[in-house]
Amino acid sequence: MGDGKRGRPRAFDREKALQNAMELFWQKGFDNTSLSELTACMGLNPPSLYASFKSKEGLFNEALARYEETEGKGIWEHLEEAATAREAVEQLLHASALNFSRQDKPKGCMIVLSAPQMCGSSSTICEELRLKRKRSMQLLHSRLERAKREGELPEQTDCAGLANLVLTFQHGMSIQARDGTSRQTLVKLAEQFISAWECLIHIR
Amino acid sequence: MGDGKRGRPRAFDREKALQNAMELFWQKGFDNTSLSELTACMGLNPPSLYASFKSKEGLFNEALARYEETEGKGIWEHLEEAATAREAVEQLLHASALNFSRQDKPKGCMIVLSAPQMCGSSSTICEELRLKRKRSMQLLHSRLERAKREGELPEQTDCAGLANLVLTFQHGMSIQARDGTSRQTLVKLAEQFISAWECLIHIR
DNA sequence: CTTAATATGTATTGATCACTACATAAAAGG
DNA sequence: CCTTTTATGTAGTGATCAATACATATTAAG
Numbered sequence: 210m211g212d213g214k215r216g217r218p219r220a221f222d223r224e225k226a227l228q229n230a231m232e233l234f235w236q237k238g239f240d241n242t243s244l245s246e247l248t249a250c251m252g253l254n255p256p257s258l259y260a261s262f263k264s265k266e267g268l269f270n271e272a273l274a275r276y277e278e279t280e281g282k283g284i285w286e287h288l289e290e291a292a293t294a295r296e297a298v299e300q301l302l303h304a305s306a307l308n309f310s311r312q313d314k315p316k317g318c319m320i321v322l323s324a325p326q327m328c329g330s331s332s333t334i335c336e337e338l339r340l341k342r343k344r345s346m347q348l349l350h351s352r353l354e355r356a357k358r359e360g361e362l363p364e365q366t367d368c369a370g371l372a373n374l375v376l377t378f379q380h381g382m383s384i385q386a387r388d389g390t391s392r393q394t395l396v397k398l399a400e401q402f403i404s405a406w407e408c409l410i411h412i413r
Numbered sequence: 414m415g416d417g418k419r420g421r422p423r424a425f426d427r428e429k430a431l432q433n434a435m436e437l438f439w440q441k442g443f444d445n446t447s448l449s450e451l452t453a454c455m456g457l458n459p460p461s462l463y464a465s466f467k468s469k470e471g472l473f474n475e476a477l478a479r480y481e482e483t484e485g486k487g488i489w490e491h492l493e494e495a496a497t498a499r500e501a502v503e504q505l506l507h508a509s510a511l512n513f514s515r516q517d518k519p520k521g522c523m524i525v526l527s528a529p530q531m532c533g534s535s536s537t538i539c540e541e542l543r544l545k546r547k548r549s550m551q552l553l554h555s556r557l558e559r560a561k562r563e564g565e566l567p568e569q570t571d572c573a574g575l576a577n578l579v580l581t582f583q584h585g586m587s588i589q590a591r592d593g594t595s596r597q598t599l600v601k602l603a604e605q606f607i608s609a610w611e612c613l614i615h616i617r
Numbered sequence: 618c619t620t621a622a623t624a625t626g627t628a629t630t631g632a633t634c635a636c637t638a639c640a641t642a643a644a645a646g647g
Numbered sequence: 648c649c650t651t652t653t654a655t656g657t658a659g660t661g662a663t664c665a666a667t668a669c670a671t672a673t674t675a676a677g
Contacts, residue, residue, distance in 0.1 A: 216653020217643040238530045241444055244635055254656060255636070261654095265635065325529045326442045327591050339592055367605075373589070373598065374605050381585030385577070387531050388543055394577065401571075401578050401616050408612035412605050420623020421673035448665055458626060459666070465624095469665065 223261060226251040231272035231280075236315040238323045239269050240330050266331055273337070276319045284308050288348060294356030295406050298375055301349070302399035305379050309386035310395050317383035320345075346376050365413045374409065378402055427465060430455040435476035435484075440519040442527045443473050444534050470535050477541070480523045488512050492552060498560030499610050502579055505553070506603035509583050513590035514599050521587035524549075550580050569617045578613065582606055 229250045233242050244265060248255055262268035284304045291297035309317050320341050327335050353368035362368070386395060433454045437446050448469060452459055466472035488508045495501035513521050524545050531539050557572035566572070590599060 213645090214653085215645050215651070217655070219654060236530070237532050241530060241533060243633075245633080256638095256657095257655065259636070321588060322530055325588060325591065326440070326445060326526055328441050329445060342588075342592060370601060370605055373594075374602055377585035377589050377602055378582050379585065380588040381581035381583065384525060384529060384546075384584040384588075385581050387529065388546060390577075397574060398578060398581055401574055401613070404616045405609040405612035408609035409605070412608045417675090418623085419621070419675050421625070423624060447663080449663080460627095460668095461625065463666070 219257070219261070221251070221253045221257065226253060226261075227268075227271055227275055230268055231275050231319075232315060234269055234272050234323055235276065235280075235319040238325075238329075239265075239334055240324070266334060269331075269334060270337070273319065273323075273341075277341075280314070281308070281318065281320070285345070285348065288352050293361050294353050295361075295403070295410075297352055297356075298349075298406070299399075299403045301375070302379060302382075302402060303396065305382055306392065306395035306399045309382055310390075310392035315387075316389075317386040318380075321380050321383040322387060342376075342380075346372055349375060362410050366410050367413055370412070371409060375402075423461070423465070425455070425457045425461065430457060430465075431472075431475055431479055434472055435479050435523075436519060438473055438476050438527055439480065439484075439523040442529075442533075443469075443538055444528070470538060473535075473538060474541070477523065477527075477545075481545075484518070485512070485522065485524065489549070489552065492556050497565050498557050499565075499607070501556055501560075502553075502610070503603075503607045505579070506583060506586075506606060507600065509586055510596065510599035510603045513586055514594075514596035520590040520593075522584075525584050525587040526591060546580075546584075550576055553579060566614050570614050571617055574616070575613060579606075 230247055233246060233250050244255060248258055262271060284301060287300045288297050291300055320338055324335050324338050329335050350369050350372040353362065353372055356362045357366055357368060382395060382398060434451055437450060437454050448459060452462055462472065466475060488505060491504045492501050495504055524542055528539050528542050531543065533539050554573050554576040557566065557576055560566045561570055561572060586599060586602060
């Protein structure tokens with residue numbers, strides 16, 4: 210009898226606490242977020258945090274995973290299903306503009322902004338974030354290569370260079386968003402960029 | 414009679430100490446740079462630092478001013494003297510690519526990377542950095558407006574939008590540079606971007 | 618010399634950092 | 648009931664943070 214859980218039940222909502230921690234890390238970055246701020250916004254005391262998430266770094270890793278699964282998902286989900294590479298990039302940048310400027314959410318991308326100096330106290334986290342940025346690059350690159358194979362993009366197109374160009378711009382959008390650039394302006398930025406598509410794909 | 418300086422002479426080279434502090438702030442950001450690291454790399458003790466630079470924040474302000482005067486100068490100096498807006502932007506991005514990837518220097522731009530979350534311990538510094546980024550935007554914007562008046566750019570060109578586009582890309586280049594992107598790749602990114610110029614200026 | 622002015626090194630301030638020892642509370646199993 | 652298991656709140660740990668108190672050292676002025 211019972212649900213199989215023995216000891217004293219946890220007094221806080223783990224999902225909700227993790228969500229709050231994620232938004233705080235997203236807003237302030239890993240190093241600039243203190244444990245006292247975390248425990249305050251999560252509604253628990255340090256021992257509960259360490260029992261549930263192992264350490265500040267463990268909490269960040271879970272928060273980052275949650276970010277990718279929930280907050281950042283919409284940016285990349287249409288990459289493969291888009292009919293053309295152009296539409297894929299258009300949706301990528303448009304979704305980024307919207308995603309980076311949602312009300313009551315930290316502006317910009319957590320993966321770009323939460324340890325941008327690449328020399329924080331946890332080199333593990335810095336490297337993890339860098340890897341995620343690199344994987345995004347590879348994801349877009351392979352989508353563009355597919356478009357070349359399908360005949361959409363000319364043979365001369367430098368797919369790696371184009372992917373790099375698009376994501377460099379997207380990373381810049383995170384800085385702009387965090388600087389207070391309006392949703393309207395961010396969307397216009399994305400539209401302006403994609404308008405130059407025909408020029409961009411003929412660069413070798 | 415002497416040179417007018419009374420007390421005990423300072424035992425460290427102020428310029429050299431400031432240069433070292435600047436490079437450390439540039440590398441690690443304001444909050445992630447500790448006083449013990451600063452005093453170590455500057456070759457002095459805390460009382461000397463505070464006597465010369467007032468506070469950590471005062472030291473950062475001087476370091477930032479020095480950065481603009483020396484390290485970051487080359488990026489913007491050709492903006493007005495360039496014959497065309499296209500050349501101005503081309504040189505801006507090319508110089509950025511080179512500047513962001515110099516050997517034995519922190520990669521990327523100090524103004525973008527030293528407090529990117531915009532919620533560091535010193536809101537004064539965050540706002541100061543944001544203002545500098547905004548001023549760069551205005552500088553480029555007015556250069557583009559000049560080009561429109563001179564007939565180089567078509568009347569339909571959205572100069573504010575174009576300036577925003579270029580600097581968003583340049584900010585992204587700082588992230589890429591800090592992520593380890595090679596000088597060669599950064600230069601190629603700049604060249605790819607400017608290759609789309611004819612498309613970009615016809616966007617309204 | 619004495620005095621004033623400035624810079625120095627040592628040692629330390631209270632605050633905050635990430636983290637934990639420990640006793641207690643609340644559940645299930647027996 | 649008692650034992651086991653898990654979670655909790657209180658109250659800390661030593662380390663490091665930015666910043667200083669203070670006595671001493673080194674210069675110029677008088």
